[in-house]
Amino acid sequence: MPRYRMTVEYDGLPYVGWQRQENGPSAQGAIEGAIFRLTGETVSIRGAGRTDSGVHARGQVIHADLSRVWVPEKLCTALNAHLGQAGERVSILEVMAVADDFDARFSATRRHYLYRILCRRAPPALEAGRVWWVHRALDAGRMHDAAQTLVGKHDFTTFRSVHCQANSPVRTLDRLDVTRDGDLIEIRASAQSFLHNQIRSLAGTLKLAGEGKWSVEDVRAALDARDRRACGPVAPPDGLYFMQVDY
Amino acid sequence: MPRYRMTVEYDGLPYVGWQRQENGPSAQGAIEGAIFRLTGETVSIRGAGRTDSGVHARGQVIHADLSRVWVPEKLCTALNAHLGQAGERVSILEVMAVADDFDARFSATRRHYLYRILCRRAPPALEAGRVWWVHRALDAGRMHDAAQTLVGKHDFTTFRSVHCQANSPVRTLDRLDVTRDGDLIEIRASAQSFLHNQIRSLAGTLKLAGEGKWSVEDVRAALDARDRRACGPVAPPDGLYFMQVDY
Incomplete structure (x- = not known):
């Protein structure tokens, strides 16, 4: 067929x-x-x-x-x-x-996601449901620094849902960049594959770094704990976009 | 008060x-x-x-x-x-x-609008209601050239609704820029004030130029006609954003 x-x-x-x-x-x-x-x-x-x-x-x-x-x-x-x-x-x-050996899931070599956070006092009217609204400024540079400690091959047990069905919690995160564009913070994540809720777990934890509540070392310690309870609050689905798949 | x-x-x-x-x-x-x-x-x-x-x-x-x-x-x-x-x-x-002599409407010295056109074969899912979907490529450079003939002080009778209640059809258009960002065309319009449906009338006419149906001279001739019947189809409201007011 x-x-x-x-x-x-x-x-x-x-x-x-x-x-x-x-x-x-x-x-x-x-x-x-x-x-x-x-x-x-x-x-x-x-x-x-x-x-x-x-x-x-x-x-x-x-x-x-x-x-x-x-x-x-x-x-x-x-x-x-x-x-x-x-x-x-x-x-x-x-x-x-x-060709019939192409498989959308199994042939994928890399997946790219974007997570958008709107930082301002007023709630979003036009972007409601399309961003995570955080009503305070976040330090994107600090978030990016914290993110770099998560890039690479790691056991991401801390950052996956307890309902995740993957056999292994080990994944290789190729990219986790945090940039600012006005009152919008954008997190770009790339990997061959992700665990269930991994990006939302990472985004929620990076937000704590952006608020200054967690240091870069705290974020690294959460990864090293390999314990779901060490994760920051999971970010809402609203800000997450599945952007691209490479084959 | x-x-x-x-x-x-x-x-x-x-x-x-x-x-x-x-x-x-x-x-x-x-x-x-x-x-x-x-x-x-x-x-x-x-x-x-x-x-x-x-x-x-x-x-x-x-x-x-x-x-x-x-x-x-x-x-x-x-x-x-x-x-x-x-x-x-x-x-x-x-x-x-x-101060109580500030009036949102009458103290305004300039108003800024943005009109967004999404040019691609597929209809918008995420931007539905937020863009004018035109399922063919438009030439943004040609649209910009045509737009420049409309900048300045003119009788905009061609480009106003028959329901417009303004006393005069004369307005001074300070800016009408057309740029492209991927499959999105953005029209930026600035003036002290606009007539009813003026920007949507201009956008619909510029689209004809972008399709190559109208030349820059055709757009200028429509302006010079001072006749509502000379206007291109009025663009839908979806793509229009009231961006900023200067005082």
Whole structure:
């Protein structure tokens, strides 16, 4: 069967998350529904990463096997038409025909995420649900310094959900950069793969460094503790964006 | 009575516009409601500009007269708490105590707007309602060249709504810049004041230039016609942001 790779953008707010679940609408279910309405086929698509409810995607990647051959641009346009008619907040940015050994999840060599924190006294009106609102200034330089102690290959037990199903807590964090643009702080994280809630756990802990409550050494000590209880408060899903997948 | 100047951000989507109206919720009504719940006072506030339904604000400015003296920061925080409790998509960014000859509308010396166009094949999922989606590439350089023929003091009859209530169609456009950032085209417009639907009329006309349908001379001829029928299609409210007011 011809296999198609698709790059997907979605608003995390109306969904229980990427993955199809019994308890509400999912981004995966939205796309599978559009494929069914277009082709009459019941397919199970696979995404490069599972995002939690409220987490957004600008560059999730999926693959799907369809029974007939499509011109990729036409498949893209037709799926977007069906998604739009259903009122879904999901958009297919690009479709490519790929070989059947391409797997959106297992072929991925690197995943890139962005976490956005809005630092100001007033709550967000336009960016509500799209940022973590922190009503005080954070020191981005200090956050970046603390972040550098987390880059590399480590046991990230401190920074993963107790519900994480990965066999190993060891991951290699290739990049964890913190920059400021006005009242917005942006954290960019890249790795081959992440643990469940890892980036939100890192963001919540870096916020403590940005407030001056934790030193760079405190952040390093939390990593070294390999103990979930040593983690700072987990940051909300609102500010997290799945940006890009490399293959 | 002490007068307060406030800088206001709002999401235009849930409102019939800035101005209080009978036919639905307004941003003005949201703030007046918050003031009433906080102080028990029924006040009529004045904004620097009236925005239509769907038009957003990042820096609308208003003034309000209250019977008692407030610490500005406390007034700001208290109003935001009341706006949040009411589920309004309005946020007060800053409050200043001002002299009673300050008038948000009549003291304004310049108003700044931004119009955002997303040019790509796929519809926006994250930016739905926040951009004008145009599913083809536009030539930003050509749009900028056409825009420069509109800068200056002109009779803008072509570019104002037939419902515009201004006495004169003459306005001085200080700035009309078109730039590109990836698949986003941004139009920045500044003037002491604008006519009703002027920026959306200009944006819709510049889009024709960006598509290559109209030449720079066609845009200039539309201005010179001083005839509403010479205007291009009016751009939707989604992409328009009231950014800043100078005093």
